[in-house]
Amino acid sequence: MERISQKTYLEEIKKLIKEKTGTNRFLSSKEESLIKELYLQNIPLDRLKKTIESEIVSYPSHRRKKFSLLKIKQKLFQIKPYKDKFKEKDHKITDKWIDILHRLKIPPEAVDLENIDPEFMDIEIERKIINFLWKNLPEEDKKRIQEEAKKEVQKKFILKNINVKKVIKSLIYKKLKKIHNIP
Structure with missing residues (x-):
């Protein structure tokens, strides 16, 4: 070549x-x-x-x-040490999640994977990433995202038959995934 x-x-x-x-x-x-x-x-x-x-x-x-x-x-030279931090703990975490954690600059300590059923590993990692992002989001961004979710609930849902808090939480979760490009 x-x-x-x-x-x-x-x-x-x-x-x-x-x-x-x-x-x-x-x-x-x-x-x-x-x-x-x-x-x-x-x-x-x-x-x-x-x-x-x-x-x-x-x-x-x-x-x-x-x-x-x-x-x-x-980025080119730091991803390997980042992967090694997870390998030290002998987690069955996939490279996809390691790359996402590295890209979002989330420390390995924030994603504690002890005592998690391997069957639910992907779901649990995603949940921990979203929780970390939400906790570290500036207050004005949190308020803006919450307001967008509330408006979306009012537009798209009949408010009698739903748990509004759960729907808003779900919409916020989806918005954070979209903002940070998490598959």
């Missing part, structure tokens, strides 16, 4: 950023030199693209135009 040129490598990254952020922006000289450095370190283009894409997607859509490539270097 033939190695692509540095210029092609750089153009592919620029194209990906334009596609994922929705803006036509120029890379700073620091960002360009970082890409050149990664090229010289033989970081595969596919791996770099996946890392950039996951970082961009983790930004709320209204902030994506402010995305900076300078965080990518940390």
Whole structure:
């Protein structure tokens, strides 16, 4: 397999950023030199693209135009130690969840998986992630999300036959999953 040129490598990254952020922006000289450095370190283009894409997607859509490539270097080289923290505890956690926890910068200690039935592992991890995100959300964001959920309940549901608190809680849960791009 033939190695692509540095210029092609750089153009592919620029194209990906334009596609994922929705803006036509120029890379700073620091960002360009970082890409050149990664090229010289033989970081595969596919791996770099996946890392950039996951970082961009983790930004709320209204902030994506402010995305900076300078965080990518940390992401490329820090995910392995993060995975090792879970492996130390010998959890049966999948790489999908480790990547999500890493992307959202949730410490492994926040997701205590002791005494959990392996059959319900995915559900429990998702619940713990959402709880962590909610606890660490600024108060004004919590209020805004709660108000949106209340309005949605009033529009879409007949209030006589439902437990309003449970429905609002469920809507908030879904909104947090959507905001943070949790599958």
